[in-house]
Amino acid sequence: MADNRLIVALDFHKFSDMERLVTLLGDSISYYKVGMELFYSVGPKAISYLKERGKSVFLDLKLHDIPNTVAEGLCSLMVQGADMINIHASGGFTMMKTAAERVHKRAEEMGAVCPKLIAVTILTSINQDDWQGLGMTCEIREQVIRLARLAQEAGLDGVVASPQEAAAIREACGPDFMIITPGIRPIGTSTDDQSRIATPEAALKNGATHLVVGRPIRAAEAPKLAAEAIIKEMEMVK
Template sequence: MAATDFADRLIVGLDLPTVAEAETAVRELDGIARFYKIGYRLAFAGGLDFARDLVADGKKVFLDMKLLDIDNTVAEGVENVVRMGVTMLTLHAYPKAMRSAVDAAEGSALTLLAVTVLTSMDNRDLAEAGYSFDAHALVERRARQAREAGMGGVVCAAPEAAAVRNIVGTDMAVVTPGIRPAGTAHGDQKRVMTPADAIRAGASHLVVARPIVGARDRRAAAQKIIAEMQQA
């Protein structure tokens, strides 16, 4: 598979405080990366308009909003996201919310992603939050529910990608955040994996933020990750 193909499987997390800084990152990565994640931090600083600009410029956008609300509110939010023309949208993997989102996005090109268990959480965190499942069991349960709801993909930690891929089959996306190249700090991520190992495990897309946008040479950092993906 060519490097250009892997450029569509690497999602660069624009976890930056301002649109101006995000614009700089995109310029620096021009010709290397084509897919960008916009989450809460940037969204609340003008990032939703920036997402529209990226789409207009031919880039792909992963809108990481992790929606969860009453059915009608989720559906209405998804309808407006469809109009933005972004490629992917996340919501928490609660069955009713997923079914409402799938109905709202029917007929569009939007890929809905079910967030299973955040990569910053471990079994102790889940127990504190009141869950009786451990992280692996809860991820598997939510992956099955996402498949049954008709979602386009699942977001999970890379160590769970193989199990999720076995559940969802070959047609759904398996998107893995918490990717850390060998030798880099884990930060606040608790369930991590290298780019090559994540691809081998069955991930279709890797979300990488700090190891790229926080690097002194962003182009070199992105190229190194793409090369690791190719090795797999």
């Protein structure tokens, strides 16, 4: 029943908590996100555990530094087997281009499949007040589109963006560009600390290729049933 478009966020400190959820979800989920909380706690062990069970892994560490540091950091991370890794688009064109070129070169040298490299545009937790507080005069949507185009030009495979901007990114960047959308909240669930959100069906209709879902599954009384309900909703959009 697994739908590879659904990525479940493993936002845990403990390996045992991650293991418990992955076991509970079983064959219903094939793709997982390992973020800062889990990776900084247990390290590459989390990735190894998932890969040994045939799962795909999105390593969500959002690298952001000078071009060489980010590029070499990615090369160190890619050997651990993640299928997708991300960086911050706000690091600029040169950082993104250097990262893409270096990672592809290292993968070729290793004879390995290059992980998908995507760029975070604007965090989905940022609302208009936060945005203006940063001194920004353009609209959030305008900046997201600008960063998506820049990431594509730099040779990246896609971006992380809110589902509310997915349609505009799809129009700007074409049919093959990946759009990974957090901030997914099924009807009737809490928005938590997310500001720019959408339901699974709406996000896919807007052009998202992958949906990242954490708390609506992890905090549900029956996580597997919650995941399968989301998949059922996703199947309405092919």
